[in-house]
């Protein structure tokens with residue numbers, strides 16, 4: 001039994017990347033194991049925890065629910081691509097560290113991608129909008145208190161930067 | 163000033179890596195390793211009749227298939243029983259791969275190794291295992307009935323039975339004291355199964371170095387040192403040839419303290435056999451069915467008390483469901499039975515538990531480890547007593563509290579570490595006062611009545627707890643200053659998000675007088691530190707924190723001796739600040755710690771300019787003394803251990819206001835208040851984070867999370883879709899306040915904080931729902947369905963009694 005392999009190419013964090021993979025290769029595995037971008041985490045592989053969230057053409061998606069071939073030709077942003085080109089952390093990354101919004105850090109990349117998209121669409125979110133925005137990501141460590149704080153703090157940092 | 167660092171809420175030093183995707187979790191390592199996958203039992207109880215691997219053999223990329231027959235040697239023996247106890251008369255553990263009988267769904271039967279995980283799973287799917295089903299035992303009560311047995315040679319399914327008794331001050335036993343008490347109550351309380359459920363599952367990655375005949379293993383574990391010893395023993399390797407590293411670990415909460423897991427033996431074993439790197443990463447379904455659960459217990463409480471609500475006698479019998487095996491002994495029920503008493507003096511106490519086998523996943527500690535059940539018993543008892551007497555619930559509690567002048571307070575029991583249960587310090591009346599104030603206890607009645615007028619049901623609940631933290635036997639700390647002035651701190655226990663790199667650096671910076679930026683902390687790496695126990699029981703800050711402090715103090719003394727020589731001063735006149743040793747009051751006379759480090763190691767060979775200062779023709783000093791003084795060692799480094807005589811006891815009180823929906827029976831937590839005392843705080847922000855996370859897990863356990871087995875022993879909700887962990891939307895804002903009563907038992911005065919948040923939550927929420935509904939809550943967790951049914955039952959009961967009074971026919 002030899003599995004057919006396909007050339008899959010996409011832009012990841014602004015850089016054209018590709019690998020030859022079977023059709024069933026999940027996007028999460030493609031990013032982690034074929035491209036070595038292990039910042040994207042896998043907590044459930046069935047679309048519930050949100051650890052694997054990446055941005056596909058700017059929109060948050062669960063990379064464990066997508067085949068790599070499905071993302072071919074698109075632009076993907078992972079946690080490794082959130083920092084500014086010079087490497088300085090984004091306001092969302094800074095706010096998470098500042099507010100102690102992570103403990104083990106396993107859920108964090110998914111939250112960072114989710115919140116980055118949230119704040120792009122809603123730069124000054126209300127409490128309810130923050131709740132709605134992060135309500136699809138699980139964290140087993142923090143009890144979410146400081147994650148909520150970090151979203152507001154990131155919004156402040158973004159406003160200050162303008 | 164650097165010494166201020168102790169107690170400061172400084173940002174975490176681990177975060178810059180973790181927020182940029184540079185964490186190194188288990189599955190981030192070993193990109194070229196072979197992948198392992200497991201064939202696991204689909205039956206809860208069955209005999210393995212045959213295993214046919216033929217279908218797997220033509221899967222591309224297959225490297226090996228192993229069953230129990232292939233194991234041999236010590237690898238084929240049952241897994242170790244980690245914590246033997248005389249009362250555990252029938253301890254049983256599984257084999258790494260099932261030998262002839264499987265005893266729970268998910269038990270490993272065969273291991274497949276292939277070039278990648280997809281292919282390994284393809285091959286695993288094609289292995290046909292023949293089973294002859296045996297009758298499964300599911301549920302505590304079925305286990306106790308013992309119509310069927312989980313282990314043929316364990317009569318009554320009872321692994322252990324343990325009684326502890328403390329007579330009252332008048333010498334009466336608990337049953338006698340209850341008999342004589344003015345008031346008596348008797349009831350049943352139950353808690354269902356839940357699980358630690360870290361977002362990163364378990365995982366093992368092993369590399370065999372054939373030239374060196376040594377093994378390096380990475381494991382997502384809470385105890386790398388003990389995994390190392392277990393692997394060395396099982397694989398018959400000298401311990402010096404095995405190193406185990408816990409990389410970044412994506413949460414543990416107890417489940418990862420268990421070891422060695424089958425995979426922790428099999429993956430290194432296969433790596434050696436194959437001469438290739440092998441990795442296994444647990445998937446979520448495997449985590450549900452093949453790791454460990456906790457919490458399932460049924461309790462029968464009898465209590466006798468006086469008119470004030472003072473408890474004169476308490477008799478608790480409970481059944482503990484320990485699943486199919488007992489690798490971790492009976493630690494959980496021992497903790498329930500001892501920590502149940504909480505901050506109270508109860509007169510006479512008797513507790514008896516029976517630990518029962520069922521055909522379900524094994525039970526081992528999950529954050530809180532038996533305390534949530536114990537606190538549920540005690541606090542529900544307090545509420546029952548208060549209702550019975552028509553007294554305020556806090557007054558009944560206050561009447562029973564241990565007073566600040568009572569410490570050290572001996573509960574007369576033997577704790578989980580085999581040591582007497584003696585509370586070291588605390589101020590429980592103050593905790594109660596603070597939590598009442600924080601939640602607004604005295605004004606709540608008014609708010610409740612007003613809400614009721616508008617058709618809303620509000621309820622208020624409260625619970626107190628005491629938590630034995632920082633259990634022994636010991637931890638160690640190693641500190642070394644290198645010739646660039648960097649300070650390397652290491653300790654053997656592991657980290658799963660507790661911020662050890664930050665708090666241990668804070669301790670070292672404060673003790674040594676060096677900038678925190680110069681400090682690097684390593685945990686859970688046996689290459690750096692070999693003697694350790696592990697991270698559990700809220701013990702890291704207490705055990706390793708104090709060991710590191712002691713190591714720093716010893717190192718500081720040595721640095722001052724060497725610096726005193728160099729500065730021709732008295733060591734007692736020296737101080738260290740910002741990494742510089744100087745004579746107090748004479749800042750000009752100083753020497754950097756890095757130079758002291760150079761001088762501490764007399765050299766023959768210079769490899770740079772700094773080192774040249776320590777070579778034999780450069781150093782002055784006496785020529786009739788040895789270059790390394792007697793009793794000294796070269797290098798500015800040292801190791802110290804901290805081994806406490808017994809645990810230190812943290813405590814707290816939680817209160818919550820809930821609202822229940824009159825129609826849908828949904829429960830919303832409107833406010834949640836925590837008052838917490840873990841002694842001196844090293845980093846208040848990190849402690850607060852631990853509490854938040856604990857409370858969230860507690861709310862999950864109170865309202866959402868339960869593991870549901872059907873009568874066949876199938877776990878019905880083995881996914882995040884069906885096992886409902888709280889999202890942000892389910893967790894209210896958590897209000898906190900701290901009290902600090904330092905522990906007199908350790909140099910830093912600290913107590914553990916890791917588990918506190920979770921312990922009383924089920925008791926608090928049950929009390930609040932009961933207050934809102936006027937219906938007794940005796941089982942947790944409680945879903946809207948459960949509450950709806952309780953309402954129906956209460957309605958029927960009310961109908962029956964009013965109907966009976968009116969002399970009407972009873973409703974069918």
Ligand code: FES
Nearest residue numbers: 043045047050064
């Ligand atoms: S791993 Fe994709 S949602 Fe959990």
Ligand code: FES
Nearest residue numbers: 103107139140141
């Ligand atoms: S920080 Fe550990 S799961 Fe969120």
